[in-house]
Structures are given as structure tokens and as C-alpha cells.
Amino acid sequence: xxxxxxxxxxxxxxxxxxxxxxxxxxxxxxxxxxxxxxxxxxxxxxxxxxxxxxxxxxxxxxxxxxxxxxxxxxxxxxxxxxxxxxxxxxxxxxxxxxxxxxxxxxxxxxxxxxxxxxxxxxxxxxxxxxxxxxxxxxxxxxxxxxxxxxxxxxxxxxxxxxxxxxxxxxxxxxxxxxxxxxxxxxxxxxxxxxxxxxxxxxxxxxxxxxxxxxxxxxxxxxxxxxxxxxxxxxxxxxxxxxxxxxxxxxxxxxxxxxxxxxxxxxxxxxxxxxxxxxxxxxxxxxxxxxxxxxxxxxxxxxxxxxxxxxxxxxxxxxxxxxxxxxxxxxxxxxxxxxx
Amino acid sequence: xxxxxxxxxxxxxxxxxxxxxxxxxxxxxxxxxxxxxxxxxxxxxxxxxxxxxxxxxxxxxxxxxxxxxxxxxxxxxxxxxxxxxxxxxxxxxxxxxxxxxxxxxxxxxxxxxxxxxxxxxxxxxxxxxxxxxxxxxxxxxxxxxxxxxxxxxxxxxxxxxxxxxxxxxxxxxxxxxxxxxxxxxxxxxxxxxxxxxxxxxxxxxxxxxxxxxxxxxx
Numbered sequence: 001x002x003x004x005x006x007x008x009x010x011x012x013x014x015x016x017x018x019x020x021x022x023x024x025x026x027x028x029x030x031x032x033x034x035x036x037x038x039x040x041x042x043x044x045x046x047x048x049x050x051x052x053x054x055x056x057x058x059x060x061x062x063x064x065x066x067x068x069x070x071x072x073x074x075x076x077x078x079x080x081x082x083x084x085x086x087x088x089x090x091x092x093x094x095x096x097x098x099x100x101x102x103x104x105x106x107x108x109x110x111x112x113x114x115x116x117x118x119x120x121x122x123x124x125x126x127x128x129x130x131x132x133x134x135x136x137x138x139x140x141x142x143x144x145x146x147x148x149x150x151x152x153x154x155x156x157x158x159x160x161x162x163x164x165x166x167x168x169x170x171x172x173x174x175x176x177x178x179x180x181x182x183x184x185x186x187x188x189x190x191x192x193x194x195x196x197x198x199x200x201x202x203x204x205x206x207x208x209x210x211x212x213x214x215x216x217x218x219x220x221x222x223x224x225x226x227x228x229x230x231x232x233x234x235x236x237x238x239x240x241x242x243x244x245x246x247x248x249x250x251x252x253x254x255x256x257x258x259x260x261x262x263x264x265x266x267x268x269x270x271x272x273x274x275x276x277x278x279x280x281x282x283x284x285x286x287x288x289x290x291x292x293x294x295x296x297x298x299x300x301x302x303x304x305x306x307x308x309x310x311x312x313x314x315x316x317x318x319x320x321x322x323x324x325x326x327x328x329x330x331x332x333x334x335x336x337x338x339x
Numbered sequence: 340x341x342x343x344x345x346x347x348x349x350x351x352x353x354x355x356x357x358x359x360x361x362x363x364x365x366x367x368x369x370x371x372x373x374x375x376x377x378x379x380x381x382x383x384x385x386x387x388x389x390x391x392x393x394x395x396x397x398x399x400x401x402x403x404x405x406x407x408x409x410x411x412x413x414x415x416x417x418x419x420x421x422x423x424x425x426x427x428x429x430x431x432x433x434x435x436x437x438x439x440x441x442x443x444x445x446x447x448x449x450x451x452x453x454x455x456x457x458x459x460x461x462x463x464x465x466x467x468x469x470x471x472x473x474x475x476x477x478x479x480x481x482x483x484x485x486x487x488x489x490x491x492x493x494x495x496x497x498x499x500x501x502x503x504x505x506x507x508x509x510x511x512x513x514x515x516x517x518x519x520x521x522x523x524x525x526x527x528x529x530x531x532x533x534x535x536x537x538x539x540x541x542x543x544x545x546x547x548x549x550x551x552x553x554x555x556x557x
Contacts, residue, residue: 051439054427057395057410058420071385077392078412095376095388098465102473103384131430275381278487278519278528 003125003212004177007163008060009038012117012175015165018085022064023167025089029096031067031108033168034089036079042127045156046138048146054131064088068096070105113171118320120179122212126159129213137221144225145187149233152188155225157181157216158208166321174321182208183216185225189232198232200224202253210319263295263306343461345510346372346392346496347414353508356396356500359418363400363425365502367443368417371395372496375513378468381487383480385472388465400424403432404439445503455511455534463492463514463536471541475518478549484522484556486549491515492536514539520548525555 009015015036022034038060045053062084063076073096075088138155145153159181166174184206186199201207201219209215250258270276271283285293295304347370356368372394379387397410398421407427411420432439468490479486491514498508514536518529529548531539 051405051441052431053408054431055408055410056423056427058416059412061412071388073388073390075390078394080394080413080415091390095390095465099378099385099388099469102469103380103476104382106384106386131427132434135434273382274485274487275386277381277485277521278489278517279379 002119003122003127003161003179004119004163006127006161007038007040009036009163009165010177012165015163015175016167016173018062018079019165019167019173021085022062022089023169025086026064026066026093026169029066029068029093029169030070031169032089032092033065033166033172034085035063036165037061037063037162038079039160039162040127041158041160043156043158044131044134044138045154046135046142047154048142048152052135052138062088064092066092066096067106067108068093069100070107071096071099071102072106073097073099111170113168113173114321115171115173116320117175119177120210120212122179124213124217126157126179126181126213126216127161137216140222141185141225144222145185145229147226147229147233149189149191149236150187150229151190153186153225153229155183155185155221156206157183158205159213160208176320178210178319179212180208180210181212181215182206183219183221185221185228187225187229187232189229189236191233191236194236196232196235198228198235200228259306343464343492343494344374345494346374346394349496349498349508349510352414352496352498353500353506355414355417356498357506359398359421360500360502362421363402363428363502365401365441365443366421366425367399367401367499367501367505368421369397369399370496370498371397373493375491375493376465376468377489377491378465378472379489380472380476382485383476385469388469390465396420398424399443400428401439401441401443402428404441405432405435406439406441407431443501443503444499444505445501446505455509457512457514457535457537459535459537460492460494460512460514463490468492471545474542475520475545475549478545479520479522479552482522482549482553482556484520484525484549484552486518486520488516488518490517490541512536516541516544518545518548520552522549522552523556525552525557527551527555 004010018036019034023032026032041057043055060079061076062079065074073092075091075095077084077088134157141155142153162178164176164178166172186197189196265271266283266285271281272285272287274282352370356370360366360368374392377389378385394412395410396417397408399406399408400421405428407424409420409424411417471490475486475488493513494510495513496510500506512534515532516539520527527548529544531544533539
């Protein structure tokens, strides 16, 4: 029994039957792919002075994408019964047919199929951890964070597991079983008419990793709680930064957020191509800039290198395949100041 | 073309929900379902036409005043989901060893609300939205510009059943439009959301957005 032995889509055989049904139903289209995802997410939160909150959400669904005479169509729905696969396929084809001739036809370049399987390396299955063990960890964290000045403490753990299956008319067939685990702590301190907040290990609900419960244990929430609470209280009496020009040193978490916002979003291809102009936004980088645009301040370091690689065991986020892309995928965002 | 319909038959849905409310001291079942269709266009093409149906059955089970939640996307799993929620709540109640304060709602008088269902949304189908997208892109191109946006419609369904006798369900229509037009240095944006497709005034809104972008280019 492993952390991946659960659910209706755990085996490749069960998934292949649905994938084959869809590919047969869309026979004759220019291109088609189908995704099956079964997921389960567990969240447990404890807050000072309140009852714990525990939630488990299960999902199982199908998404079908087709290209008919140069027009895209997509449909998705819960995989509720044996008819869901063909219903989703038929709807995707109907959507595509309605769009034929309405704009520039899409032509996909030829690609080699990418097939295989991948599973997250998990040492301790987070879904096998007893409720009492999770509760004890979180109660110890709350108790440890209650230093003088702290008025509120919230902490939580979460775990997510998924079976993802993909097949395309190009011959790709991918099976992935993924696990993510995470934890968080937020403290609020009040005094002298002020309110301050400090979180760990990051803001935005802490941090998660492509691994098992061992990641939560490694966070050592109870061990860090006194420091996090004390820092929130210390902020109440911290001096305001003086106005004027000076060097600024920012912490690692803020650096990662800066990279995410300033480099990551700017290098998203759908923003660069303008596909997201009306929704998520565009980019100051165009496709023509790739390899020539100098990124960052001319007075900055000679070499600025940003890499993204969700392809290795132990990486914070890891997959064997990303959508229809061949894997593993190495994203070379910015190197030597040139995007 | 696809029929514009409620994602889940209401009477059947409520019966299914009521069949599982007895698994704990108190139980609340809430269902949120949404069938949405979106015609997204940019770069002279309809690049993301989507037909997305989403369903969630959310069970909140209470034992001795302690609540736990479980959720699923398919009706066939609702009974198992309810039993899992009840077992989790029971375990939490035993672990705490004292009564909690969680509760569920009982029957309430119907509140007066504005209409939420408009038949005109049925006519705002994929073919109509594709035509509108093609017209918007052509209108911008006539001035040397580009248009990107989304025209969509949806049916949203909500239902709640509790072990204290609350039994309510509603369905609502939705029509939406968003457009970004760029002509030279001029950019204009429009976005609107309504229960009624007619109230979007789509043709007028597209024309006005193109005119504003042209005026700003100058």
C-alpha cells in the first residue's frame, strides 16, 4: 500500500478505458486531447479560542479539447457516470464546429508524442496521518505562539493528492500520481493602538511541497511558533523606516515573490502573445524580445539567472509532465540579464 | 447546439440530498452547480471557447456540536461522503470530550428577491457569441486595431437541505461580456455582467468601446 493507492483512477487500466472512449468519440478531428483528474484535498485549521475546522474535498472530472478545421473547442464536467466521457467529447466538438471560420485558423506544428508515468516520492502518506496527530501538532503550535502581545493565532496543515491522466491523438499518454503537503502559521499582535501580523513559513497560507507529511514535520511549526509570535509583537514597537535613498535588503520570501511577479508573469507565453490581454494582462516582453531584451537595472549584477525546474525529486513543485509538454521541463527564464 | 438547461434536475437533486441527512446528529447538504460557456478571443482568433460544468456536493455533519465537512463532485458518492463527514465529526467530538457549538439552520420564510432567471440567455448561445466575437474583431481591425475579450453565459444552481427541515433551491441565469480594444496608442475596456443577456446591450457596447479606443489613439 502506497500513498498513491486510492480512488477510482489509481490504475492506468481504469484511466485508459475512459481515455480510449473519448479518443474514439472524436475520431476524425484535426487534434484532440483528454484529461482525467481525480483529486482529494484535506485541510485542517486550528485557531485560538475557536473550534477546529476540518474539510476534505474530493473531485473527479474530465476535460476534452479538440481542433476541428482550425477551430478550438473545449468541454469539461464531473466524471459522474459512464456517459460523461462521450458527453464531454460531443460538447467539445460542438463548440469547435461553431467557431469554424470565425477567425484565423489554428495550425499545430508536428510534435513527438511524450508518454510515461510519474509519481511523487512520498515518505509519509499525509492522508494516513491520524486526525489526533494533526490536532496535537496544531494545538502545540498555538500554545507555543502565545507570547505576550499576541492576541490571535491560526495554524493549519493541508494535503492534496491527485491522479492525472492525459492522452492525445498525437500518441501521447501520460499517467501521474501526485501528492502535495503543506503547513502554515499566522500570529496577530496588538498593543498601543496598533495591530501587526507575522506568518510562517510564508504568507498566502504558508507553503506546500511535492512530498509527504515529512515536509510538515520539517517545518517544525511548534518550534518556530515562539519566534513568529515574538516577531509580531516586536513589530508593534518597531521604528518606521526613515525616508530617503538607501540600500534595501529584502528577505528570501520577498525575493521569490518579486521574481514571481516581475519575471515569472512577464515570461508567460499567453501574456506575451496577447491571449490574456483582456483578462490576466499582457507583458512588456514580446516574442521578438527573447534573447535580446536586457532585463533588470544596468547598474545591477552582471549575471542574473532565473531557472524554473519542476522536474526533480524534492523540488517544491514537481511533475513528470506539464500539460501536453514533453517532460521533464526546464524553464530558463532569465539569464545574464537577457530575457 | 447544446440545450440551455439547469445542470441538475431540481426535484431529483433535493430527494438525493434528503436521503442522506440522517447520518449524524445534524447534517447540512449544500450543492453548488454551474454550467458555463465562454467564448474567449484574441489575436484575430477564438482561442479559448469553453463549455464547463462544475458541481460540488458539500456535506457538513455535526456530532455533539462538533462539525466536519466533506465534499464530492458526483451524486453517486454523496452517501459515502456524508458517512465520512459523520465519522470525522464523531471522532472529533470524542477527542474533545465536551459539547461543541455547531448547528444547522431550520425552515425560514421565503424572502422577496429580484428575478434571477431570464429566458433571453437561452438565445445567447455559442453561435451568437461566436458571431459577436467575429464582429468585434472586425470592428477593431477596420481601424487598424485589435480586439480581445470574452462573451459568456451560465446557469448557476444552488440547493440547501438540512436535518432541521430547511429545503431550498434556486437557479439563476448569467450573461457576461468583456472587451479590450487597442487602436494605435488608444485602449478602451468594457466589462459587464447581468442576469439577462439583452441587458448587456452587446452590439452597442462593442461599438462604443471601439469608438473610445479610436478617440484615444489620436
